Amino acid sequence: MARARAVKALYAVLVTWLLTAPAPAPPAPPAPPAPAEAARADRADRAAGAGRGPSPGPAPSRPGGAEPALGATPSPASVPAPTVTPVPRAPGVRGLEIAVPAYVWADDPVLADLSATGPAPSVVVLNPGNGDAPFDARWQARADALRTGTTATGERTKVLGYVHTDHGRRDPAAVRASVDNYLKPSGNGGGRLHVDGIFFDVVSRDCGPGNATRDHYAALRRYVQDTMHAADPDAAELVVDNPGTAIADCYLEPGHRTADVFVTFEDTYAAYTSGGWRGGNVFDPLGGYRAGTELDPSGTAFWHLVHDVPDGAAMRTTLRTALERGAGYAYATSAVMPNPWNTAPEWKYALQTGYAATLG
Numbered sequence: 001m002a003r004a005r006a007v008k009a010l011y012a013v014l015v016t017w018l019l020t021a022p023a024p025a026p027p028a029p030p031a032p033p034a035p036a037e038a039a040r041a042d043r044a045d046r047a048a049g050a051g052r053g054p055s056p057g058p059a060p061s062r063p064g065g066a067e068p069a070l071g072a073t074p075s076p077a078s079v080p081a082p083t084v085t086p087v088p089r090a091p092g093v094r095g096l097e098i099a100v101p102a103y104v105w106a107d108d109p110v111l112a113d114l115s116a117t118g119p120a121p122s123v124v125v126l127n128p129g130n131g132d133a134p135f136d137a138r139w140q141a142r143a144d145a146l147r148t149g150t151t152a153t154g155e156r157t158k159v160l161g162y163v164h165t166d167h168g169r170r171d172p173a174a175v176r177a178s179v180d181n182y183l184k185p186s187g188n189g190g191g192r193l194h195v196d197g198i199f200f201d202v203v204s205r206d207c208g209p210g211n212a213t214r215d216h217y218a219a220l221r222r223y224v225q226d227t228m229h230a231a232d233p234d235a236a237e238l239v240v241d242n243p244g245t246a247i248a249d250c251y252l253e254p255g256h257r258t259a260d261v262f263v264t265f266e267d268t269y270a271a272y273t274s275g276g277w278r279g280g281n282v283f284d285p286l287g288g289y290r291a292g293t294e295l296d297p298s299g300t301a302f303w304h305l306v307h308d309v310p311d312g313a314a315m316r317t318t319l320r321t322a323l324e325r326g327a328g329y330a331y332a333t334s335a336v337m338p339n340p341w342n343t344a345p346e347w348k349y350a351l352q353t354g355y356a357a358t359l360g
Contacts, residue, residue, distance in 0.1 A: 094299040095360030096319060097151065098353045099123035099261075099329040101199075101305065101341040103162070106138045110344050111146065117349040119357060120149025120157045123238070123329065125199045127162035131178050135161065135185045140194040147196070152357030158196035158238050165220075167204040168213045175200075176223055183227045193231050197238035198224045200259070205243035207250040214250045217241060217258035240303070242266070249282040252295040261303050261329060268308040269318060269332070281326050291326040300328030307333050307340035312347050316355055323359050330356070 098121045104110045106128070114124055124146050128139050149157035161182030165175055182195050200220065207214045221239045228237045241251065241259035244266035251258045264281040265272065280289030281302040296302065304322040309315050315332040322330035332352065333345040345352070 094323070094328075095153075096323045096327065096356045097122035097153075097300075097329050098331055098349075098356050099125075099303055100331050100349070101125040101127070101162075103127040103339065103341040104343075106142045110342075111142055113344060114349060115142075115145045115149065117149065117353060119152035119350070119353045120146075121349065121353055122151050122153075122155070123158050123160060123240075125160045125162055125240075126195070131162040131164055131201075132181065135182050135194075140185070143194040147194075152353060159194070160197050160199040160238060160240060161195045162199050162201060164201045165204075165217075166202055168208070168216050172216070172220070175220060179220075179224055179227065183224070183231060193228060193235055196236070197228070197240070197260075199240045199242065201242045203241040203243045203247075205245055205247045207248045211250055211256070214248070214253075214256060214258060217251065218256050221258050244305075246278050246280055246283045246289055249284050249292065249295065252282065252292065252301065261301060263303045263305055264327075265304040265306070267306070269306050269310065269314055270308065272304070272306050272318065272321065277325070293326050296326070296328075298328070299326075302327045303329035303331075305331050308336050309334050309345070312351065315345070315347060315352060319352070319356055319359060 100114060100121045100123065102108075102110055102114060102124050104127075106126075111124075111126075114121060126135075126139065126143060126146075128135055143159045146157050146159050151157060161179075163175060163178040163182075164170065179198055182198065183193065185194075200217070203217065204213050208216075224239050225237050228235045238261070239259045240261045240263065241247070242263035244263055246264050247262050250256065251262065262281070265277065267276050270276070278289050280291050282292035282295065283289045292302065293299075304318075304325070304327045306318045306322075309318055309332045311334075315334075318332040319330055333340055333343075334347070335341070335343045335345060
């Protein structure tokens with residue numbers, strides 16, 4: 001009996017101790033992992049804007065880090081940012097767009113790369129056989145594919161057909177026949193346009209006696225306009241003159257303007273950043289060279305083409321310089337003479353189109 005009472009007493013003590021002892025603390029949750037260096041670099045690149053190379057490491061699977069656990073409420077950092085629709089630049093607001101002379105055949109990978117680039121270039125010039133090979137179904141299909149591209153401002157890529165003019169000496173009938181090659185090709189579906197205008201190359205930069213040379217190019221512009229509007233009354237044509245250097249201001253005279261856009265520089269990076277820049281996009285015999293911004297209210301009248309650009313940093317320098325010098329369009333390539341326009345630059349086209357979108 002005494003032994004039974006002792007066991008009960010011990011049991012009572014154990015029960016009391018268990019009831020009054022503090023509950024053990026739960027194990028501490030593991031500390032969240034520090035963000036990876038690659039993720040930090042990726043976010044820093046995004047914050048800095050376009051124009052820099054991709055982060056050396058993989059981007060996180062969602063903005064802000066790893067996927068949240070199932071059933072968890074996502075934090076603001078883990079919610080993807082809303083997509084912002086690009087808005088075309090308003091008239092009179094300066095900016096810079098990329099316009100590419102692509103002097104390759106229709107099946108060249110350069111045109112496939114340009115078609116796949118985002119943001120897309122604003123302008124691409126096609127050049128079948130120096131402008132005189134038939135702009136047939138192959139070329140039409142390539143042009144249509146390029147025209148589906150969306151630029152940084154939300155507009156569609158414009159495709160131009162190349163036509164040479166031999167400084168105004170080529171027979172006007174031959175020049176018009178080359179224009180018709182793009183705007184009136186046989187078998188093009190009842191006259192449907194596959195291009196948005198014409199790029200006139202080897203253009204004279206001088207007015208000529210009594211402005212005769214200027215008037216010759218003004219007549220060519222009117223021919224492009226009339227031919228395009230006959231095929232599509234709603235077509236917004238684009239005509240480019242390429243003298244490759246500053247052009248006489250008579251070419252932009254109201255009522256006699258010869259083009260919408262003028263290529264006023266075409267040379268090397270070394271020339272562009274040193275003495276090769278003459279000091280303006282237009283000139284007159286008495287006043288010399290000037291920016292010509294008073295003749296260009298839209299900020300899109302001038303286009304600079306720069307080749308032999310050594311690297312990506314120099315490419316960005318080229319684009320910034322083009323904007324500072326009054327250009328609305330530019331293109332920089334690492335390719336060199338004798339033909340820097342028949343191959344792609346060492347960098348991806350998107351690095352150039354993306355960086356240009358940050359300027360202005």
